[in-house]
Amino acid sequence: MKDLYSVDWTFKEARTEPLHSIHPYPAKFIPQIPEKLLELFSPKKNLCILDPFCGSGVTVCVAQKMGYNAIGVDLNPIATLITRVKTTPVADDFLNICDSIVEECKKHEQPVEKKNFPNIDHWFSVDIQYALAILKEQIDVFRDYQNYDALNFCFSSIIVKVSNQDSDTRYAFRDKGKTKTDVLKFFLQSARKLKKNSIKDGTTATILNMNSLHLDDQIPNNIGAVITSPPYPCAYEYWLYHKFRMYWLNYDPIQVRGEEIGARYSYFKKSKYEGYDFAVQMTKLLSYLYDKCVPGAPLCFVIGRSKIHGQIYNNDEIIADIGKSIGYKYIATLTRDMVNSRKSFNLSHARIKVEYIVVLQK
Template sequence: MVSITEILKEKSIDYWDFADSKLFGIHKISSYPATMVPDMQKELIKMVTEEDKSVKNILDPFHGSGVTLVEGTGLGLDPIGFDINPLANLMTLVKLQGVNKKIVESSNRRIMRKVLEDDINFVVHDFYNIEKWFRTDIIESLSKIKHIIQQEKYKYIRQYYWVCLINVIKKYSNTRSSTFKLHIKKEEDINQLKNDVFKDFFQNISTSYKYLPDYSRHKKVLLSVGDTRELLSKTEQNSIDLICTSPPYGDNGTTVTYGQYSMLPLYWINKKDLTKFDDSLLENYSSIDSASLGGPKSIPSKVHYTSDRLINYLDSISLSKHRKVINFVNDYLDAFDKMHNVLKPGKFMIVTLGNRRVDNEILPLTEITKDFLLEKGFSIEAELSRNIPVKRMPRKVSRVNNKAVSSMNTEYVLILKK
């Protein structure tokens, strides 16, 4: 049996950058902010499963677009995933459950024929401020597609079509593509956009299914929407063989606004085709981000962490930022406390981390995480660092003294054992 240490010795210092790696196949079906690198995740999971042949399941408690769970499933593991974002959940569900390709091909022909018919009666979709975010003709085109998707018999096929519609909704919205936050484009750019909604949707549904696995009603896919701390509390203790995840590096409101990025597509998708979630997550454009770790509406943390490292950091930033940092760190470590509970003794956790800036001072999140997990009894089997050449992050994430602050360009990977 080859150990993780021996495998790592064979890798060059820049191996983990995966500088030439690109999203491909199944991972390109729908775009999402700050996705993981599939090649890296596959390699990391493979290292652990080669050392420990008894690993049967994999948990990602912040699964995002599902890269880690897709790669874990490809290596024969049963996927378990949590995310507070219903859109991320839908994308991951479709990638894992797959489709019946013959049924999709038949449904595609029906949908394309129906969409092009002139005498289809449909209700024009509406939600608060819809005309701010979409041109009138775009609303009509998307509404027609929505109506026809809802006529599809099989739920998993409807879910596939919703995922294919996400990129179309994003492309034809009035929001700028240069940021994950909702900001209106210039009026001239909105007016110049050519309405190719039908053409783009047809292209997506005709190609994306080819990358998906075959659908089976007996396939074991366990995904849930909600605060990962609550979901971990409901998970059986010592039941998980491998945790592999990249948790948020800060509260969503000031790092990556996954919720704002996802809200417009969520307002178009029929809720009955989404995994059950709390309605409050769709109350406004910031609801998901506010309910995420460190957000003003996140569930109360059961961890109240303090250390010299954290105190020294807080002393370096303005007093007005203390509460935001403390709230996030407590929520974040609360999640790790619960991850420790569900992981089996002797099993591995793989965590990809980054250190963000607050007041232009680097929050030592990686070191805080290590300190906390060592106190919980984990051992650090390996520690890697990598440059971030391809991860889709905003180039500038906040402003200090009216100057934009660059986002992080280095990530750290910890391989820990309970």
């Protein structure tokens, strides 16, 4: 498709939409990529758009906005929480509920149960531990509330901000001097931003918290396009980025780390993965998707290259070669510059400056 090459895929002037800026997420997908791909390929509206590594849900949100039923899958429970919230309307009484939670929190000096996980006293002052634990207890009073996920989304969005972690992308200790008052203030700020920018209505979005290599029958046979960015080897530590959030929301980050494709941990532990593991994983996924996509469906992978034990792995070529071997038509490999502000973790190791959009078609 000649039109693919006429687009400046870097989108240097792109600005993050407010809905996508409320909750931090590493290497966030910019909406312009899925928007342009769906515009160029124009799948029929009765087909589903799939992102098997949905992350913060940008592809799913774009597809929903454009009138498609969308499916997002991710192993990381924080990712699927974010995506569920961004694709679900917020009720009229949401801010009233949040205000009532904050007022109730003010009545308590200590939580019913103190939170405990590795190094919690290093990364969270006692006052902040108590404030977060109390806030989570009050949120959990509303487990049956239609926007319970949204309450946890707002809670999750502030955790690093009130911690002793320097920033969302830098694991260095820094006492920020935050207090219980800040915890409650930031929670309400997040809630107000979500309410203001949430979708009002939309087509169906199905979000699955699971390993994309084990989907089996969860995906229908009417996928009209796949647009995704796989977590390729040694690029970003998604589990690490959300480790504290997972602990506070009662998920297990170590279990997520063990299954996460591309986590740097997997390549440097004693029984380390070898470079071909990513190819094996992508072969399994692309073979599965071949049976789920309709004829003519594009499969678009935004991906960078990896450096593992001094060797460069061209993940774009790996994806293209696998696709051709399975029976997909190879359409194009497009190049886009990486924006420095969108990077996080392992930068000196990964040195990611360029990424590619590999386009296949069934």
